[in-house]
Each structure stands twice: as C-alpha cells, then as structure tokens.
Amino acid sequence: MERTAPEERLLNLLIALTSTRVRMTKQQVRSTVYGYDQGIQGEDVKADAAFERMFERDKEDLRRLGVPLQTVTDAANGGDIGYRIDASASSMEPIDVTPAELAVLSLAADYWRDAALGADARQAVIKVASRVPHEAIPELPFGARATGSSAALGVIAEALHERRAIAFDYASSSSPPSSRVVDPWRIVMAGGTEYLVGRDHRADAQRTFRLSRILGAVRPKGEPGAFEIPAAVSLDSLARGELTGTATVALRPEAGHALRLSGTPAGTDGEWDLVEVPYRHLDTVRSDILALSGAARAVAPPELVEAVRGFAQAAVAATSDGGVA
C-alpha cells in the first residue's frame, strides 16, 4: 500500500485535533486519523516504535507551523494524556497589507534564502498572502539577502516565546570564550546588527550579546515558563544608536576612505591626515585599522593603540616560521 504523504497526515491530524469535542489520546489518533496505521507495517513492537516516531515528528511539525497543542490529562482515567487544538488560538487573523507591502514581505523572505530561517520566512509569506485578495504585485527595484547563519535567531525566538532559558558559547570582545546561560528577553536590531538582551544567569543581571559573536549552536535549556520578562527592559544604550566613544586615527593621504566617510577631519600630523571616528564597538575600529596594513595608525584612545600593536605582534608570531604562537 502506498504511504500517505506526510502533509496529508499532518492536515488530517490538525483537523482531527481541532474538531475533537474534548481531546484525543495517542491511541485514538493512531486508530482513527488516516495516515498513521496505513503507513506502518510489520511486527507489533516495530510498528509501535514507528508510530511513536511519526507522532513525535508530526507534533514537532505542528509546533514549527505555529499550532499551540494543548495537552489534556484525564484524572479519572489513570492520568493519561490527550491532545486538542483550540481553533481560536491557532488560526490566523487577516493582516491588511497592500500589494506593495506584500511584495516587500516577499523580499524579506528572500533575505534568508540560504539560511535556517528561509523556510520559515516563506511559510510566513504564504500565510499572510492566504488572507489577502489577489492583485498584481508591483516589481520593486530592491532585494535583500543575509549571508550569515540565522540558526541562532530562530532558536532564540522560540525560547523567548516559550519563556525558556538558552545556553551558548560566546566570544566577547574583551574576554575569552565562555559558556553562557541566558533568559532571552528581547531580540534587538540596531544599525544592521542583531543583539540578544536578557538575564545572564551567572551575572544575575541584564546583559547584551552580539549574535554574530555566538560560537556554534544555541540550545534551549530547562523547562518552558521558567521566567517572566520584565515589563520594562531598558534598551537605552542600544536605542540611542549610542556611539560609545571617539577614536583618533591617522591616515595616509589617499587612504582610509571608508574611515574618512564615517568620521570627521581633525587636522594633520606630518604626512598623516587625522580623522576622528565615532564608534560603537572599539574592536571594529581596531579591525579597520589593521585591515589597512600600515596606511592607518591608531592615535587615541591608548587602549586602541595598544590593541592594534598587540594584534599585529600576534599575527607576526603566528605566521613566523614554525607557525605556532
């Protein structure tokens, strides 16, 4: 017998759990929802295991699709677990978007094309479009695309929604990599950079993390509903687009144009042009200076000068014969 398509089984399950009067137990799902027993053959033990796998996968798919699955325990019946879906909590209200806005949402879906969130973004656009009447969509002379990994963003969004802690390794600009456990409160987008704001368990205080500095995978940790997000999370330092300081950089004439664009001229020093560059993270100025390989010189603040020198010395050490620092 031909196997039932997974989407057919998933839709049958969705409709069954939405239309059930009270709840359905796992056994009821297996025996009445079309697609389960039909897809399972062989001995009892193997068939049981195959059903469990199938059901767990389908529950995960429903969750990823945004369906809140309720578990209903029956005290009178030995506390066995049943499932149902509340139609009013799971269904989509129309979002009143114009054709041009729908076109821009499609751009947003393209943004993640090669990354983990791409499928989620395309699903989201399909959902929005399904409640919008068809009109010719204008072609926009715009595009959007992310090159980095978005896997962390998806995991953080789900953990935030479930009020569940997350664990990850993090390389801050000032200290070696360390493992962090964080209650996620907000994802913040500021000036093209993604941040996570939340409570760092070890520090027991609010901290801000740059997503690009998370090393490897983000994993949920502990149970859902483990914390509450404070009503007022202060995002002041990020909100002001706050530039934390100003560096002075000396540039060779006809060099450092990108730094010149982001700074203001501040006189000359012999053959060098001086530029004052406002910065948000000192390490980006440090990287810019290093990448100009001698056409730029750090002048102030002293920690910048020291860092540039230290990094250049480390690079020399790592690339000298023998190669080991």
Next chain:
Amino acid sequence: MTERSRPRVARLLGIVAYLEDNGATPFAELASHFGVTEEQIARDIEQLWIVGRPGGFANDLIDFDYDSFDAGIAVVTNTQGARQIRLAPREGVALVAALSALVGSGTAPRVAQSALDKVVAALGEQTVTVVGTPDARAEIALTLARAIQQQVVVELDYVDAGDHRTARAVEPHRIVTIDGAPYLECWCRRAGDYRTLRVDRIVSAEVTDEDAVTPASGSEGFTLAREYDATIRLRRGGRWALEDIPGVTIEDDGELVTATAGVTNESWLAGRLLGIAPALITVEPEQLRKEVARQAKSVLAAHGE
C-alpha cells in the same frame, strides 16, 4: 521530508482560506498568488480532496465543486473547519528581522516600514525590537532609486573595498540589502562589467540624462573565481570572524577550530585574519601566511616599531 511538508501544509491551508474568503477562483489566479504552477494547484486540490476528519466517509472530507474543478476553477464546498495557522514565533522573527534589516539599511522603500509595523502588530508579542534611526544615506539612496526608476546613468564618487577612491558612471539596476547593509547592483561603464557597490561607500551620486542601456544581470553577483584553498587553525574565540566567509567550512572540536575556505581576495582575507590575530595558530598555505605577516609588519612599522 518534513522540510518540504511544512511549506506545503501552509499553502494547502492557504488555498482553503483564500477560497473561503474570496469564493470561486480560477487556478491561474491561485497559481500566481501562491507562486506555483497551475498544475501544482490542481495537485494541491486533489490532495485536499482526500483530507478531513476521522471517519473517512465522503461527508468527513474537505470538498470542492467537481464541475468547476474540471473547468479549472476552484470552489470549496466544505472546509471541515480547516483554517490558516497564525504566524509561528520563528516565522515572525524571520519576517521582522529581515524587514528591520531592510528598514535599518536606510535605503528601503517606504512600504517596508508600514509592512514591518503591520506584522509586528499582528504578532502581538514583541520579540524583536528595532532601535536607532537609519543614517544619512537616505539622500543617496533616494537619488539611486530615482535613477533606477528613470533608467538613466548615475555618476558616482566611490570608495572600493581596496580603499581606492574612483569616479565612475554606472547604470543602476537594483538596491539589495545584504546583512543589513545596502548595495547597488549596476553595470559599471568604467569596468565594462556588472558590479555590486556598497551604498555606504558612495561619497556622492548625480543623476544624468543619459539613458541606461545594459540589461540587469540575471546572476547573483559576487561570482569571484577562487585562487586557492586556505586552511586556518585558530582558538575558538576567533571563530565568529570566519563564519561569514562565503563557502567556508568550519570544524570545531570545542577548543580549536579549523576553517577551510576558497580564497578569492587574498589581501582582504589577510586583513580579516589580522582582526582576530591573538586567536590564530596556523595559516596555510605559505602564500597567505606571508601576506598576513607582510600586513602585520606594515602595521607595526606605522606604529613606530
């Protein structure tokens, strides 16, 4: 398998919701609306036809008008209560973060902001917060958008990645936001080739009355030829700086990381490695190692060492 089934479930439910809201609809309209072929719409409806409540009797299943189906028109007669599912947290963040990147780049069309506002309002929960104001690139972006619309040449004063400042006449095609930064896809008359330029490195832009004649490139840009493969071993703290190199593979044993990538621009990559120098252990091959050493020594020389 499940990767493909979720988007299809979203579309199948989308078709039901669309038909419920809008009544009889030709396959062609559904196909255009959901971005698939008419044949796929027919297959989707045939799939929906055999889906429904437990029981499996004819009146338990989603139903369509049979005669209309034969005429290429979809009419749903029984939905069995199937409705489109609200946006999932991951879907919400995927849309909001991408729209925020567009808006934050300062070059997005105005509808990006209104679309963002509507999606945020619909999500109800504030997962993503957008802060800060787009910078002063807006005026240059406006000039570029006007030139794209009028299909005319625009004259740019531009600083390239190698830090060279040049004047160039380009035929602008599209503004693309990559990782939150805006780029201009264009035909560069000076190079005689397609180019992708960073908008924040455009010093000035002037619209001319000369017609743009070169069609937009169908390709994705950034098709640089790789010169050789590099292998970089480093302490884990530097991993983040290598994760976005195109085509990189990273092996991570918890302490040490080995990154392998095709090198398309040696001096750029060497400069990137200087930025994480304390984490570097070995750089291969010798050609790249020498370039890193040369640049590091130039930096030290500039700092009086």
